[in-house]
Amino acid sequence: MDNPEKISEQKEREDVSVAEVEKKGPSDLELAQKSAAGDTSAFEELYRRHFRRVYALCMRMMGNPTEAEDMTQEVFLQLFNKIGMFRGESAFTTWLHRMTVNQVLMHFRKKSTRSELITDEGETPVQIVRGTENPGSMATVDRIALEKALQQLPMGYRTVFVLHDIEGYEHYEVAEMLGIAEGTSKSQLHKARLKLRQLIRQQAASK
Amino acid sequence: MDCSESLELLSEYRSGALGESQTLLVRAHLSGCVDCDGVFKDLELILRAAASLRETNGYAYPDENVVWQRLSLSNKPIH
Numbered sequence: 368m369d370n371p372e373k374i375s376e377q378k379e380r381e382d383v384s385v386a387e388v389e390k391k392g393p394s395d396l397e398l399a400q401k402s403a404a405g406d407t408s409a410f411e412e413l414y415r416r417h418f419r420r421v422y423a424l425c426m427r428m429m430g431n432p433t434e435a436e437d438m439t440q441e442v443f444l445q446l447f448n449k450i451g452m453f454r455g456e457s458a459f460t461t462w463l464h465r466m467t468v469n470q471v472l473m474h475f476r477k478k479s480t481r482s483e484l485i486t487d488e489g490e491t492p493v494q495i496v497r498g499t500e501n502p503g504s505m506a507t508v509d510r511i512a513l514e515k516a517l518q519q520l521p522m523g524y525r526t527v528f529v530l531h532d533i534e535g536y537e538h539y540e541v542a543e544m545l546g547i548a549e550g551t552s553k554s555q556l557h558k559a560r561l562k563l564r565q566l567i568r569q570q571a572a573s574k
Numbered sequence: 575m576d577c578s579e580s581l582e583l584l585s586e587y588r589s590g591a592l593g594e595s596q597t598l599l600v601r602a603h604l605s606g607c608v609d610c611d612g613v614f615k616d617l618e619l620i621l622r623a624a625a626s627l628r629e630t631n632g633y634a635y636p637d638e639n640v641v642w643q644r645l646s647l648s649n650k651p652i653h
Contacts, residue, residue: 414645415642418638419638423633436636508623512623533625553586557586560621561613564616567620
């Protein structure tokens with residue numbers, strides 16, 4: 368069961384950002400329809416509206432700027448080829464987001480073995496050993512520290528964390544996208560969170 | 575409940591996925607264990623930071639004009 372507050376916050380954020388964009392010109396749906404009719408300038412407008420979001424998602428999932436840039440290009444090529452399939456049944460951002468995730472996962476599947484896609488289900492990565500770490504919680508976790516730690520996570524942990532905790536997908540959706548059981552998604556996520564905590568604490572200690 | 579059991583359940587505790595009795599056991603453990611309570615609070619901070627990443631503009635984005643040029647769409651038919 369996921370936190371319903373988180374889901375509604377995410378939907379609210381999406382609605383706000385779509386509304387903000389639409390105030391300034393034609394809607395994404397209108398641009399998509401024009402693009403499908405062959406209007407390349409409409410497609411360029413869509414590209415410019417969504418370029419950063421697509422790149423950021425690729426970067427988070429892949430952890431490598433060059434690969435993320437190449438993947439962004441692939442995603443927009445895919446979008447160009449499939450734009451006529453967008454019918455406005457969901458928000459364009461949601462549709463494009465899912466397309467991006469699927470492209471990245473397809474890339475992972477091509478270059479990785481299944482064991483790399485799912486991080487080994489070993490022991491929980493962080494065990495408290497009394498007296499070996501400072502008790503109490505960290506004062507803060509800034510975005511830079513989290514991004515840095517995220518890039519050090521094994522691929523399986525990182526993928527589940529990005530999809531669930533950053534992008535807001537539910538466990539059943541993550542499980543479906545990755546072809547794993549929902550319980551595996553939950554377990555990978557929990558271990559990813561604990562591993563991230565360990566990495567962030569190590570960063571702080573080495574400063 | 576000991577620390578390792580508590581650690582295993584923290585994500586489910588946070589999302590409200592545990593049954594009533596396990597919820598009470600974890601809550602009781604956290605109230606008496608500064609280490610596990612510290613881990614739980616750290617996870618809260620991590621999740622808050624994670625939520626803020628979705629809209630972040632903190633990346634060194636590549637030049638969108640260059641990527642657009644590389645797409646070379648002018649000669650491609652739309653499907």
